[in-house]
Amino acid sequence: MxxxxxxxxxxxxxxxxxxxxxxxxxxxxxxxxxxxxxxxxxxPKHPTRPNSAGFELEFEWVMRRPIIFIGDSVTRYQYLSLAYRLSHGHWQFEEPGFNKTTEIIDRDWHDWERFMRGTNALLKGNEVCDCYRNGTWDWTKTVEYIENRYFKTPHYTMTFFQAYDDRPGVCHTKGRLFPEKGAPYFDAPLDWCYTIPALLDHIDKTYGQSIIVLNLGIHGSDYVKWATAFARHSTRSGSILIWKQTTPSSDGRMPESKDFELFNIFKSSKVVVMPTWRMLTDLYNADNSAVFYDRVHFLPHINKLMNQKLAEIVKRELGKRGFSGAR
Structure with a gap:
């Protein structure tokens, strides 16, 4: 017991x-x-990552890799449209109170300094603009033009490099090393000057595996030379290289056939073609005014369409490479 x-x-x-x-x-x-x-x-909730299921589903692809735009004003406006979307959580032209007097992120401002300072300010401190032009609003009368935009938040990395055939074979894109010291608009000597092949190498070294979008747009650049450099780089780079097809114009002076020679160059490469003409055919044939606000630049809703199509292409390409989740 x-x-x-x-x-x-x-x-x-x-x-x-x-x-x-x-x-x-x-x-x-x-x-x-x-x-x-x-x-x-x-x-604090970061303003560039809104609590919106639709937002995350549409643009979570941007979080996976840095996205680099290379091109002229047509490409710049697409970049600015997306940068505004990532900064505010909505497209600017769809926000309440948007009207004709609104300072528009992807349209003319009629003065270069006002444009560069103003568009930079609309991005809520997320962008450093290495920007300067010492000419009139008419680009044909501009003596010097520098515009490289660096967009960065805890969630997104995006860059726009302005590229022209400024000094063929010597300098396609140029800028300064420390733009944050003078941004968003300042005059200072150049620190770097790259051809397209050198710029592509610089992007890989600086950003790692990225999404690189190249668009020659509306200017008389050496299309074959640029396309050949792009194709060669795609075979030795871990980045996704997207050639945005030559931009159409409202007067029909830039036919799709202009790119046919380039398509043959891309056949033996890893370059992905973004079919701009195919995207816009129905709108273009139905009503030019629904696409353009001048001869070559798009209305805001078309820039939105371009970015949504880019999202589809990137998601598809990342899926091919075995990426299923955001970084």
């Missing part, structure tokens, strides 16, 4: 200690949960 009583007493003590230990664990767990909840509630 004494032995049974001792065993019973010991078993009861063990049960009570187990209950006390369980209560301590539950209490500490609740405390940790509460502290984390307080931390989350006090942590």
């Amino acid at each position: 004494s032995s049974d009583h001792t065993k019973s007493t010991f078993t009861g003590q063990r049960a009570r200690w187990a209950i006390r230990l369980l209560l301590v664990v539950l209490t500490l767990g609740g405390l940790v949960f509460s502290l984390r909840a307080v931390e989350r509630s006090g942590r």
Whole structure:
């Protein structure tokens, strides 16, 4: 009896200690949960990652790799349209109160300094603009033009390099090393000057595996030379290289056949062609005014369409490479 009583007493003590230990664990767990909840509630939500399921589904691809745009004003406006979307969580032309007097992110401002300072300010501090033009709004009368835009948030990295055949074979794109010291508009000597092949190498070294979008757009650049350099780079780079097809114009002076020679160059490469003409055929044939606001530049809703199509292409290409989740 004494032995049974001792065993019973010991078993009861063990049960009570187990209950006390369980209560301590539950209490500490609740405390940790509460502290984390307080931390989350006090942590500011970053404005460039809105709590919108639609937003995340549409643009979570941008989080996976840096995206680099290379081109002229047509490409710049597509970049600015997307940069505004990532900064504010909506397309600018779809926001309440948008009207003809709104300072538009992807349209003319009629003065270069005002344009560069103003568009930079609309991006909520997310962009550094290595920008300067010492000419009139008429680009044909501009003596010097520099426009490289660096968009960066905790979630997104995006860059626009302005590229022209400025000094063929010597300098297609140029800029300064520390634009943050003078941005968004300043005059200073050049620190770097790249051909397209050299710029592509610079992008890979600086950003790693990226999404590189090249568009020659509306200017008389050496299309075959640029396309050949792009194709060669695609065979030795881990980046996704997307050739945005030559931009159509409202007067029909830039036919799709202009790119046929380039398509043959891309056949033996890893370059992905973004079919601009195919995207716009129905709108273009139905009503030019629904596409363009001048001879070559698109209305805001077309820049949105371009970025949505780009998202589809990137998601497809990343899927081919085995990427299924955001970075």
